[in-house]
Amino acid sequence: MEFFKRILGFDEKTLAREEQRLSQRFTISPLAPLSARLQVSGIDYPVTLRDLSTLGAGIHVDSFIDLHQGLNCQISLQAESVAFSLNANVARIISASSGSIAGLDLTDNEYDVRRCLVQLLEPISMGATLKRVDPEAVSQTESDLIALRYYSSQSSTLTVWRRTSDDSINGFEIHIQDYFIRSTAQAKSADFGSLTLRQNDEETQELRRLFNWIALHLPPQIPDDLSDFLQRYRTDFGT
Numbered sequence: 661m662e663f664f665k666r667i668l669g670f671d672e673k674t675l676a677r678e679e680q681r682l683s684q685r686f687t688i689s690p691l692a693p694l695s696a697r698l699q700v701s702g703i704d705y706p707v708t709l710r711d712l713s714t715l716g717a718g719i720h721v722d723s724f725i726d727l728h729q730g731l732n733c734q735i736s737l738q739a740e741s742v743a744f745s746l747n748a749n750v751a752r753i754i755s756a757s758s759g760s761i762a763g764l765d766l767t768d769n770e771y772d773v774r775r776c777l778v779q780l781l782e783p784i785s786m787g788a789t790l791k792r793v794d795p796e797a798v799s800q801t802e803s804d805l806i807a808l809r810y811y812s813s814q815s816s817t818l819t820v821w822r823r824t825s826d827d828s829i830n831g832f833e834i835h836i837q838d839y840f841i842r843s844t845a846q847a848k849s850a851d852f853g854s855l856t857l858r859q860n861d862e863e864t865q866e867l868r869r870l871f872n873w874i875a876l877h878l879p880p881q882i883p884d885d886l887s888d889f890l891q892r893y894r895t896d897f898g899t
Contacts, residue, residue, distance in 0.1 A: 663779035679714040682781045689876040699734040722759045744776040783873035789813040
């Protein structure tokens with residue numbers, strides 16, 4: 661089962677490039693609907709997922725799980741309604757005050773599950789890698805608003821308009837490939853659609869999912885008022 665069927669498409673030929681771009685570890689928000697279970701010797705254990713990349717995962721495990729370096733196992737990820745399992749190898753393990761912290765190597769997997777992992781990491785990466793663009797490089801078209809722009813490593817952009825009168829946020833727009841997500845403070849609702857294609861319900865649902873995961877994984881450099889503003893437009897997962 662795929663996390664996105666209509667947006668963020670790629671094929672087997674470009675998978676390695678996407679995996680390389682997503683090879684850094686991303687911290688998982690505790691609010692994200694993402695759970696993990698570790699299978700060891702046929703026994704299933706719930707674990708806490710600390711971070712994730714295309715190369716590996718960091719997990720917190722309870723003390724009663726017998727793990728050691730070099731152990732082959734499996735980790736199952738449940739992201740909303742999408743579930744898939746990955747082959748894993750315990751690369752390292754460190755004792756903690758409660759249980760242990762384990763690092764898993766996830767590089768020994770087939771195309772289908774690697775594709776699922778990349779699709780899960782895409783929106784997390786879009787949020788986590790946002791960096792502000794030099795203000796001098798952003799065109800200003802409104803006399804009473806100032807545009808600020810943030811760029812992510814996935815070539816998506818977040819533009820925010822602030823009022824010149826009091827620096828409050830007027831609205832935002834996110835561009836991802838041929839898609840947009842935009843909103844205004846007055847409407848208090850988001851508009852999801854395509855710049856070049858006719859929008860359909862399935863695309864809208866996937867764009868809502870995409871925005872939810874982006875908004876949950878913003879970096880610390882994003883101002884608090886902007887983070888709070890974006891959170892207002894998150895919807896219930898699965899809707």
